[in-house]
């Protein structure tokens with residue numbers, strides 16, 4: 353670190369909660385109660401999100417699987433992206449954690465003050481709201497993630513660059 357350009361303090365990924373993530377999208381997690389019995393009582397159904405917003409401008413839902421390598425942390429974030437016309441959902445197959453670095457939809461983030469970082473508990477997923485700026489998938493634990501996103505003839509992915517690289521850490525990697 354030098355006096356001219358001190359490195360910004362690292363961004364510590366916070367445990368993911370629905371309330372904290374609300375400005376950026378929806379947390380997917382198994383409800384403790386509620387839902388309704390189906391299949392002659394053999395299962396309980398929970399309707400979590402009624403509209404994934406995937407059909408704008410001729411879009412259609414795409415179900416993909418990302419086989420992700422584990423990232424190392426601290427991870428240096430320089431680039432963020434957004435999908436303006438549709439949401440993007442990430443759900444781990446099996447127990448695996450990931451970090452999600454986000455900024456509110458709208459103007460492109462420019463500094464660490466515009467960003468928030470969360471780490472899942474291994475069972476949670478997220479639905480990024482359309483236009484939410486985010487870093488591409490940052491798996492803490494390597495493995496498979498189901499991804500549901502909008503597919504269309506034209507790629508819907510805007511990219512922006514932070515003015516300064518930002519280190520993102522988890523509590524374990526501080």
Ligand SMILES: NC(=O)N[C@@H](O)C(=O)O
Nearest residue numbers: 433440486487488489509
């Ligand atoms: N590139 C790609 O399909 N994935 C990104 O959109 C991402 O958010 O991981």
Ligand code: NI
Nearest residue numbers: 433435440488
């Ligand atoms: Ni994305």
